[in-house]
Amino acid sequence: RQIAILPGDYIGPEIMGAGLKILAAAAKITGFDYETTTYPFGGSAIDATGEPLPASTLAGAQAADAILLAAIGGPKWDNAPQRPEQGLLAIRKALHLFANIRPTQVNPALVERSPLKTEIARDTDFVIVRELTSGIYFGEPRFLHDDEALDTMRYQRSEIERIIKAGFELAMQRRKHVTIVDKANVLATSKLWRKIANEIAPQYPAVTMDFEYVDAAAMKIVTHPTSFDVIVTENLFGDILSDEAATVTGSLGTIPSESRGVSGPSLYEPIHGSAPDIAGKGIADPLSMIHSITLMLRNSFQETATADLIEQAATATLHAGIMTPDLGGTATTDSMTDAIITEIQ
Amino acid sequence: RQIAILPGDYIGPEIMGAGLKILAAAAKITGFDYETTTYPFGGSAIDATGEPLPASTLAGAQAADAILLAAIGGPKWDNAPQRPEQGLLAIRKALHLFANIRPTQVNPALVERSPLKTEIARDTDFVIVRELTSGIYFGEPRFLHDDEALDTMRYQRSEIERIIKAGFELAMQRRKHVTIVDKANVLATSKLWRKIANEIAPQYPAVTMDFEYVDAAAMKIVTHPTSFDVIVTENLFGDILSDEAATVTGSLGTIPSESRGVSGPSLYEPIHGSAPDIAGKGIADPLSMIHSITLMLRNSFQETATADLIEQAATATLHAGIMTPDLGGTATTDSMTDAIITEIQ
Ligand SMILES: CC(C)[C@H](C(=O)O)[C@@H](O)C(=O)O
Ligand SMILES: CC(C)[C@H](C(=O)O)[C@@H](O)C(=O)O
Numbered sequence: 145r146q147i148a149i150l151p152g153d154y155i156g157p158e159i160m161g162a163g164l165k166i167l168a169a170a171a172k173i174t175g176f177d178y179e180t181t182t183y184p185f186g187g188s189a190i191d192a193t194g195e196p197l198p199a200s201t202l203a204g205a206q207a208a209d210a211i212l213l214a215a216i217g218g219p220k221w222d223n224a225p226q227r228p229e230q231g232l233l234a235i236r237k238a239l240h241l242f243a244n245i246r247p248t249q250v251n252p253a254l255v256e257r258s259p260l261k262t263e264i265a266r267d268t269d270f271v272i273v274r275e276l277t278s279g280i281y282f283g284e285p286r287f288l289h290d291d292e293a294l295d296t297m298r299y300q301r302s303e304i305e306r307i308i309k310a311g312f313e314l315a316m317q318r319r320k321h322v323t324i325v326d327k328a329n330v331l332a333t334s335k336l337w338r339k340i341a342n343e344i345a346p347q348y349p350a351v352t353m354d355f356e357y358v359d360a361a362a363m364k365i366v367t368h369p370t371s372f373d374v375i376v377t378e379n380l381f382g383d384i385l386s387d388e389a390a391t392v393t394g395s396l397g398t399i400p401s402e403s404r405g406v407s408g409p410s411l412y413e414p415i416h417g418s419a420p421d422i423a424g425k426g427i428a429d430p431l432s433m434i435h436s437i438t439l440m441l442r443n444s445f446q447e448t449a450t451a452d453l454i455e456q457a458a459t460a461t462l463h464a465g466i467m468t469p470d471l472g473g474t475a476t477t478d479s480m481t482d483a484i485i486t487e488i489q
Numbered sequence: 490r491q492i493a494i495l496p497g498d499y500i501g502p503e504i505m506g507a508g509l510k511i512l513a514a515a516a517k518i519t520g521f522d523y524e525t526t527t528y529p530f531g532g533s534a535i536d537a538t539g540e541p542l543p544a545s546t547l548a549g550a551q552a553a554d555a556i557l558l559a560a561i562g563g564p565k566w567d568n569a570p571q572r573p574e575q576g577l578l579a580i581r582k583a584l585h586l587f588a589n590i591r592p593t594q595v596n597p598a599l600v601e602r603s604p605l606k607t608e609i610a611r612d613t614d615f616v617i618v619r620e621l622t623s624g625i626y627f628g629e630p631r632f633l634h635d636d637e638a639l640d641t642m643r644y645q646r647s648e649i650e651r652i653i654k655a656g657f658e659l660a661m662q663r664r665k666h667v668t669i670v671d672k673a674n675v676l677a678t679s680k681l682w683r684k685i686a687n688e689i690a691p692q693y694p695a696v697t698m699d700f701e702y703v704d705a706a707a708m709k710i711v712t713h714p715t716s717f718d719v720i721v722t723e724n725l726f727g728d729i730l731s732d733e734a735a736t737v738t739g740s741l742g743t744i745p746s747e748s749r750g751v752s753g754p755s756l757y758e759p760i761h762g763s764a765p766d767i768a769g770k771g772i773a774d775p776l777s778m779i780h781s782i783t784l785m786l787r788n789s790f791q792e793t794a795t796a797d798l799i800e801q802a803a804t805a806t807l808h809a810g811i812m813t814p815d816l817g818g819t820a821t822t823d824s825m826t827d828a829i830i831t832e833i834q
Contacts, residue, residue: 229674259712264604280625280642286677291646293681297625301636327725329574332631336638362733363741366711367604380672384729388707396708 145178145445148208148409150185150201153228154423156214159414162481163212163433166454169485176441176450181208185235186216186228187418196231202238205409210444211239213413214433218420236276241403241411242303243310244274244382248369248389248399253462254471257394260366268392270372271318273311274382276403278303279333281379299333299378304340310404311376312348320351321373325361325381337378358385365389390415397429397470400436402443410444412436426476429468434458434484457487490523490790493553493754495530495546498573499768501559504759507826508557508778511799514830521786521795526553530580531561531573531763541576547583550754555789556584558758559778563765581621586748586756587648588655589619589727593714593734593744598807599816602739605711613737615717616663618656619727621748623648624678626724644678644723649685655749656721657693666718667698670706670726682723703730710734735760742774742815745781747788755789757781771821774813779803779829802832 258265283296326334414432467473528546603610628641671679759777812818
């Protein structure tokens with residue numbers, strides 16, 4: 145198993161290093177066999193090669209069985225001719241990573257860190273399935289003139305069909321409830337989403353489907369987060385709602401996501417950014433990277449034993465009160481990593 | 490002073506009736522002189538005339554000094570050839586109501602109703618200035634075919650300039666802090682917003698301006714709502730964020746908004762919908778309508794005395810524990826209205 149490693153910028157390399165040390169320790173025990181190759185990506189790739197997604201990085205990622213990305217971007221490249229984020233959009237498009245799967249699960253041990261009242265946040269467990277390679281992120285035409293600018297939200301039927309099916313498939317493994325989030329009272333693209341969802345739903349008679357306008361969904365995520373199971377939505381709405389949803393957990397520094405393609409490798413990454421403010425201080429939370437790795441082990445390699453071993457060790461470490469400052473602890477990235485490795489061994 | 494009254498659908502006429510009774514009682518005491526004319530609008534206008542915004546309603550609204558709208562829409566018109574919401578979009582466009590001003594203020598007496606932890610919600614006091622007549626709501630081209638659909642987010646420089654100036658002007662009367670919310674790492678329109686904001690900011694040297702991506706803003710509204718003063722943003726982002734922000738107050742049923750034009754009348758309305766589930770039960774919260782009326786008195790008629798009288802009476806009534814079920818009370822719309830009128834007298 146070939147894993148492409150994209151450490152990225154600022155805290156990216158710090159948490160990637162921690163995650164890979166833990167993976168190595170666990171794999172040694174379970175006998176999970178893998179190889180890694182590291183590639184420049186994002187801001188550091190701009191510095192090294194002038195481009196956020198060098199051709200060699202894309203080729204390496206394409207040839208791998210899975211891709212691990214830490215985090216990219218930062219103020220350093222705000223005025224660069226190319227921006228790190230363009231690399232992210234480019235790799236999504238090039239690898240056809242059309243489905244971004246973002247779990248929002250409140251960890252009972254961390255529920256009091258949620259900005260929501262405990263009784264509202266408790267038991268929250270839903271997944272946002274965000275369309276990732278179309279919509280207003282990629283639609284043409286687009287232009288920026290001095291007196292006018294334009295973006296295009298465009299969706300093909302086939303793009304909508306595959307993401308809605310991915311949502312229903314996921315719901316079949318969960319509580320069988322799909323919520324399609326759109327703005328069908330205003331947008332033509334949303335009307336097409338609704339039409340196609342209504343066509344697909346009968347193929348999954350066990351699944352309950354409902355529709356929610358994006359503004360209403362933005363409310364409900366705060367007021368009734370437990371009312372969702374699987375949310376399926378278009379690219380821009382998914383961007384906004386999945387970040388909003390992540391705050392409900394109170395532990396942004398612990399959440400992974402998967403971006404899944406039609407075929408080919410999936411990309412796993414923390415949902416948070418590169419956190420320039422804490423970079424170099426050695427206090428970044430490694431849990432989001434660790435969970436990205438266990439998600440990869442389960443979904444790309446069916447390597448349950450190694451994933452379980454890592455997760456149990458991470459949970460035990462948390463229960464022992466060893467955690468980084470974002471979770472209220474005093475551990476460093478290194479001391480937490482070492483504690484998890486000791487637990488694994 | 491001519492006020493155009495658009496009661497709308499479901500609970501709309503119930504809360505409009507309550508609000509107008511209270512206005513009449515207060516005006517009698519302060520001597521505020523006004524006339525009202527009622528027009529069909531939304532679903533009830535579709536039923537009566539086939540159109541959500543009949544020409545006579547538009548003409549009456551246009552000729553008035555201010556417009557009061559309660560709430561429109563509902564499942565009844567889901568499959569109607571015209572939808573109530575089209576009336577809303579049409580009146581915004583026809584009257585050039587380009588600035589939607591949405592206050593998010595946590596009432597200390599209601600802070601424990603916020604879904605957020607009290608220490609996070611407390612002291613929240615910001616305003617979202619949402620662009621209301623352009624962007625993806627109105628951009629052309631748009632089409633809906635069976636295999637493809639398209640919407641256009643388009644902004645003219647002049648449209649961006651006037652809304653950003655409105656935001657800075659408002660900030661000058663407040664804590665002098667403007668946050669421009671956009672998605673400038675992806676959208677061409679957002680890049681133009683950022684450019685124009687940077688051009689306008691020097692005209693307001695007393696105001697601090699910062700930028701926030703819409704996904705980050707969606708997080709911060711939940712995690713740090715007190716960090717905002719005035720948020721200025723485009724139409725769709727404003728729709729989503731202002732509804733999200735409203736939940737922070739824990740009292741959706743009490744919040745008004747103003748939609749302001751270039752010249753001509755402003756439109757005042759509750760931020761919530763027509764609540765078909767509680768229509769006819771007599772338990773709708775009249776406070777959002779009452780606050781829409783006091784906002785109108787202040788901003789369209791400089792009628793501070795009447796506005797103060799109504800607000801003091803409403804606050805006293807709340808403090809006496811008289812409130813509708815949405816706020817945890819047992820009052821009906823009528824009994825609460827009567828209590829406020831008694832207080833006024
Ligand atoms: C960095 C940015 C372009 C990106 C997005 O908007 O998709 C990010 O916010 C994300 O959610 O992965
Ligand atoms: C009803 C709908 C078209 C409208 C909007 O999206 O503008 C509403 O959500 C609002 O915020 O006033």
